[in-house]
Amino acid sequence: MPDQNPPADHSRRRFLRDSAVTTVTTAAALASPAALSATPAAPAIVTSERLRPQLPGGVMSGDVTRDSAILWARADRNARMLVEYSTSGNFSNPVRIAGPTALAREDYTARVDLRDLPAGQRLYYRVRFQDLVHESALSEPLTGSLMMPASAHGQARDITFAFSGDEAGQGWGINEQWGGYRVYESMRRFRPDFFIHSGDQIYADGPIQAEVKLDDGSLWRNVVTEAKSKVAQTLDDYRGNFAYNMLDANKRRFAAEVPFLVQWDDHEVRNNWYPGQEIGAAEKRYDERNIDVLAARARQAMFEHNPFRIDSADPFRIYRSFNHGPLLEVFMLDERSYRGRNSPNRQKGGHDADFLGPEQMRWIKQALLRSRSTWKLIASDMPLSIVVPDLNPDVPKGTFEAWANADNGKPSGRELEVAELLRFIKQHDIKNVVWVTADVHYASATHYAPERAQFTDFKPFWEFVGGPINAGTFGPGEIDRTFGPDVRFVSIPADMKQNRSPAELLQFFGIGKIDAKSKTLTVTLHNTDGKEIYKVELPPEA
Numbered sequence: 102m103p104d105q106n107p108p109a110d111h112s113r114r115r116f117l118r119d120s121a122v123t124t125v126t127t128a129a130a131l132a133s134p135a136a137l138s139a140t141p142a143a144p145a146i147v148t149s150e151r152l153r154p155q156l157p158g159g160v161m162s163g164d165v166t167r168d169s170a171i172l173w174a175r176a177d178r179n180a181r182m183l184v185e186y187s188t189s190g191n192f193s194n195p196v197r198i199a200g201p202t203a204l205a206r207e208d209y210t211a212r213v214d215l216r217d218l219p220a221g222q223r224l225y226y227r228v229r230f231q232d233l234v235h236e237s238a239l240s241e242p243l244t245g246s247l248m249m250p251a252s253a254h255g256q257a258r259d260i261t262f263a264f265s266g267d268e269a270g271q272g273w274g275i276n277e278q279w280g281g282y283r284v285y286e287s288m289r290r291f292r293p294d295f296f297i298h299s300g301d302q303i304y305a306d307g308p309i310q311a312e313v314k315l316d317d318g319s320l321w322r323n324v325v326t327e328a329k330s331k332v333a334q335t336l337d338d339y340r341g342n343f344a345y346n347m348l349d350a351n352k353r354r355f356a357a358e359v360p361f362l363v364q365w366d367d368h369e370v371r372n373n374w375y376p377g378q379e380i381g382a383a384e385k386r387y388d389e390r391n392i393d394v395l396a397a398r399a400r401q402a403m404f405e406h407n408p409f410r411i412d413s414a415d416p417f418r419i420y421r422s423f424n425h426g427p428l429l430e431v432f433m434l435d436e437r438s439y440r441g442r443n444s445p446n447r448q449k450g451g452h453d454a455d456f457l458g459p460e461q462m463r464w465i466k467q468a469l470l471r472s473r474s475t476w477k478l479i480a481s482d483m484p485l486s487i488v489v490p491d492l493n494p495d496v497p498k499g500t501f502e503a504w505a506n507a508d509n510g511k512p513s514g515r516e517l518e519v520a521e522l523l524r525f526i527k528q529h530d531i532k533n534v535v536w537v538t539a540d541v542h543y544a545s546a547t548h549y550a551p552e553r554a555q556f557t558d559f560k561p562f563w564e565f566v567g568g569p570i571n572a573g574t575f576g577p578g579e580i581d582r583t584f585g586p587d588v589r590f591v592s593i594p595a596d597m598k599q600n601r602s603p604a605e606l607l608q609f610f611g612i613g614k615i616d617a618k619s620k621t622l623t624v625t626l627h628n629t630d631g632k633e634i635y636k637v638e639l640p641p642e643a
Contacts, residue, residue, distance in 0.1 A: 287631035300366030301569075371387075475615075482540060610626075
């Protein structure tokens with residue numbers, strides 16, 4: 102399906118042409134650094150701090166697959182990105198790359214797409230920026246590392262991954278006195294090979310104030326910026342929301358060590374948005390009321406501020422897959438760009454019942470069918486059976502935001518797509534499919550089985566919910582019984598007061614570990630400081 106939301110300020114072709122991306126094929130270069138001898142060595146570092154570019158967002162890697170990775174960084178001015186990397190932590194015989202120029206039109210972001218990388222090894226990298234006017238002026242180097250997946254035919258190794266979502270929501274921002282985004286530091290200690298950010302990377306519709314009074318009378322003190330003092334409407338507003346989260350030291354440290362796989366949900370644009378929506382009169386905060394205009398600006402900012410690999414055929418495509426060798430393949434869904442309007446969600450078919458849309462549905466079916474990895478991990482930005490009502494002031498009561506419609510009956514509305522995909526998985530005997538998600542601001546573990554379901558044509562499977570990373574804690578939500586969910590664990594009490602602050606340590610993430618010998622997937626859920634609160638071992642289906 103063609104993208105329905107072309108950018109308000111750039112056409113697709115211009116965005117693709119102007120994107121600050123360099124693709125580097127490096128297998129030969131790694132074996133022989135002389136292969137890049139045309140790339141000049143970095144000039145001597147000058148000492149004038151005024152002349153040196155700065156890197157306010159640190160460095161990140163992402164979209165890692167078996168032989169490639171994106172390196173990302175953001176400067177504070179027009180500057181040239183310079184990259185060195187090596188399989189040695191002391192950077193002996195590094196590959197040097199003169200990367201793209203970070204320009205104001207991309208909010209000074211830049212990335213390098215490394216190809217033909219060595220499988221199964223840790224890659225160390227170092228990033229600097231060179232001032233365009235004073236060429237001898239270099240930023241201080243920032244270093245990072247990432248673990249490359251095993252090759253398809255090589256020896257498998259243990260895999261560890263993390264998942265969560267929901268960041269800087271409900272007015273709970275970066276509180277440096279409390280320790281900032283502590284979940285990122287807790288996840289980092291598990292040394293995951295990659296992190297799945299399941300959406301709500303920002304709360305574009307959630308301004309942050311300097312102080313929030315807690316129930317005990319104490320104050321939660323936020324770092325504040327101009328962009329986070331209002332709802333986001335302009336491109337620069339959305340950019341400022343993404344830049345805000347990179348002010349957190351924990352996130353910058355985590356991002357330098359753990360590759361990101363990111364998707365979006367609603368708060369990257371506005372609560373519970375869908376394509377074609379007009380913001381109603383009951384919502385007073387917005388001057389721009391066309392959601393497609395806002396979504397286009399948000400999408401551009403999201404691509405600029407994340408280590409996305411841009412698809413030349415569809416530069417705004419968010420759904421994609423990542424092969425991590427013989428043990429694991431990850432499938433990232435996009436449940437925003439192609440959905441129909443939010444409604445009572447009881448349709449018998451038609452566009453309004455779309456959630457993935459026809460083209461994405463064809464893609465996920467064929468991608469699962471082609472996969473030869475033991476485990477197939479589907480990252481959904483919304484849970485399957487937790488009922489999520491749309492409570493915006495400009496929509497009628499009884500409108501639903503997620504897959505479930507709360508009728509506990511045969512599939513209807515968006516549930517028709519779930520049934521279609523689950524039936525396909527069963528018909529083709531696709532084994533070891535697990536779902537991870539976030540969105541609802543608490544953690545849970547749910548097992549689905551046909552003997553408990555209204556729709557029975559599927560294989561049993563698990564779904565795990567993480568989050569929030571740093572936002573208000575809510576729930577637990579109502580459960581729709583259509584697909585036979587058995588909720589094995591919920592991280593919060595049933596009678597909890599809503600919108601609990603991060604200070605109560607009710608922030609959550611998940612860790613998955615695949616043992617290379619047994620191929621068993623162990624999933625654990627953890628609280629703010631990393632304490633294990635749930636564990637299940639899943640042996641692979643033969």
